[in-house]
Amino acid sequence: MVWGLRLFPRAGGVDELALDRALSAVDGPVRAAFALQLLEGLDESGVRELLAEAAVADPVGAMRRAARLGRPDRAGAQAMLRSGEFDPCTVQTRPSDLLRRRHRVRAAAVAAALCVVAGGLAVAVEQGARGGGEERSPAGVFAPVLDPAELMRTAAERWADTSRVDFTAWPARGGRTDDDGLLGRALRAWAEPSESVRVSTTPGTASVPPAEPPQLLFADEVDGAAVVLFHDSADRVVRYAEPLSGAGGAAIDFARTDDADVTTGAAVVVSRTADGARFLLAPWIAESTTRDLLAPDTPGRPLEVGPDGVTAEVPRPGAGGACETWPVLQLRSSERIVEKHAFLLTDLGELAPTHLTYMPKPGRGTPARQPREATGPDALVAWARTACSLRTLAGSGVRSVNNWAFAEQKLPEGGASADWVCTRADTWRGPGRVLVQFLAPAASPADPATVIADRDDTALCSKFGQHVLAGTHWRADSGRWYVLGAGSRAVTGIRATGEVRGAAGGPTLAVRAPRDADVELTASLREGGTLTAVH
Known part of the structure; x- marks a missing residue:
């Protein structure tokens, strides 16, 4: 502000605002990779070298996430970055009326x-x-819907006597559920947050005030903050936290919970620190343990849970650097609602943890299988090889991730077998993302798989996209290179064209080819029609 002048940045349109929001939702290395590619015109190798010199932990991952920004019109995104709306040296000035x-x-x-x-x-x-x-509370005068006295509270045992086992069945827990002062501040911050309140939302989540009194889930002191959790009729979980010491401002976080169920409505992050997170567990959780996805043969360790349902601190998966562990929650539901039902949840940096599932390899003559809980030996082995790829999904509003082992292939020159896995992430708002991964034989059960395809906003590997074909280059111990291809259960033959030609009946193919050979794969389907390889 300057006396006598009005200064303000140049205003952009809807496209500029959308790009600005997309950039603000990713971390610094991703923005750097995006700018180096579009503004500086560097190729992938140049970007990768610069990021590595800047000590970025995962240059390849940053480039992969940057490649998804600005889609589908990358040229338009480049033009916007070069415009005045994104120029930090450009500001508009306008004098006020000096006479008036x-x-x-x-x-x-x-x-x-x-x-x-x-x-x-x-x-x-x-x-x-x-x-x-x-x-009289200001909430009671100006907004009855935000009056603490009007908050919905669920009976303690309702979860065991309802067919809707989700957040609506959670009782109000914690030692400050009757603290109208705290609840009133939380509701007012929700209705009209001041500049000192930090607001965050998962993608696609509205932060507008509730249309009717929300349901109180929790109110208590956790890790030096007073925390309140709400659930409202718009299928959102809202977390309010204010520091007990008075240092720093309050924060309010919003997350979607559309159609949550026994698993996706089983836990909410109540407190997060630099090292870990505490969860508030659903009242139907009878047993809680933690385990490391990268150690599939190591049994889970008991997780301490307080009488109010708050867990001890659970280590967070590393967001950068070496991927050496991947802690997850393994929970079991009470037999009062479902018998011997255990499942896995992982923390991807949002209020609602992500549900992990698994679809086993196709069996001969067996019908198509459905996703199941990822607690069996085969599921844990597959997740040990693919867990580190979950890093790329952090902060994107993911509801569940399924590992589908869609093919098994006997490799040339020795007979060892490799698995092909389609890792599908479904978000709360609907769109999905797919990583196709190749699990070659490895010396360690936690050796990371090779990501050979990455697709956004696709139905691939879901019940609406049940056919998949993928290919990759592979080097045998002899030093010879091959092109490998594999398809899902309905694939009856695969053909390779381009610089190398070959064909095979059945769902897998292996042909000799130079390391950098440009090869296109197509498959024929049992019901008729063809399928091209995903990239």
Whole structure:
């Protein structure tokens, strides 16, 4: 602000705003990779080298995430980055009306004095009408829907006697559920957050006030903060936290919970630190343990849970650097609602943890299988090889991730077998993302798989996209290179064209080919039609 001038950035349109929001949702290395490619015109190797020199932990991952920004019109995104709306050195200035400024100041002073007098008279009249001894909450005066007295509270045992086992069945827990002062501050921050309140939302989640009184899930003190959790009819979980020491501002976080169920409505992050997170577990959780996805043969360790349902701190998966462990929750539901049902949840940095599932390899003559819980030996082995790829999904509003082992292939020159896995992430808002991964024989059960395809906003590997074909280059121990291809259960033959030609009946193919040979794979399907390889 400058006296006598108005200064403001240049205003962009809807496209500029969308790009700005997309950039603000990713971390620094991803923005750097995006700018180096579109503004500086560097190729992938140049970007990768610069990021490595800048000590970025995962240059390849940053480039992969940057490649998804600005789609589908990358040329348009490049033009916007070069425009004045994104130029940090450009600012618009406009003088105020110097002749009228003095009149406005005088008018403002008179208006302020009148407001003070009128406000004092209004307070005196209201106190006289009420007898002067009763306090009224601003929420009760201006927004009855945000009055703490109107909050919905579920009975403690409702979860065991309802067919809707989700957040609506959670009782209000914690030692401050009757603290109207805390609840009122949380509701007012939700209705109209001040500049000191940090607001965050998962992608596609609205932060508007509730249409009716929300349901209280939790209110208590956790890790030096007073925390309140709500659930509302718009299928959102809302977390409010204010520091107990008075240092720093409050925060309010919003997350979607559309059609949550026994698994996706089983836990909410109640507190997060640099090292870990505490969860508030659903009342139907009878047993809780933690395990490391990268150690599939190591049994889970008991997780301490307090009487209010808050867990001990669970280590967070590393967001950068070496991927050496991947902690997950392994929970079991009470037999009062489902018998011997255990499942896995992982923390991807949002309020609602992500549900992990598994679809086993196709069996001969067996019908197509459905996703199942990822607690069996085969599921844990597959997740040990693919867990580190979950890093690329952090902060994207993922509801569940399924590992589908769609093919098994006997490799040339020795007979060892490799698995092909389609890792599909479904978001709360609907769109999905797919990583196709190749699991070659490895010396360690936690050796990371090779990501050979990455697709956004696709139905691939879901019940609406049940056919998949993928290919990759592979080097045998002899030093010879091959092109490998594999398809799902309905694939009856695969053909390779381009610099190398070959064909095979059945769902797998292996042909000799130079390391950098440009090869296109197509497959024929049992029901008729063809399928091209995913990239």
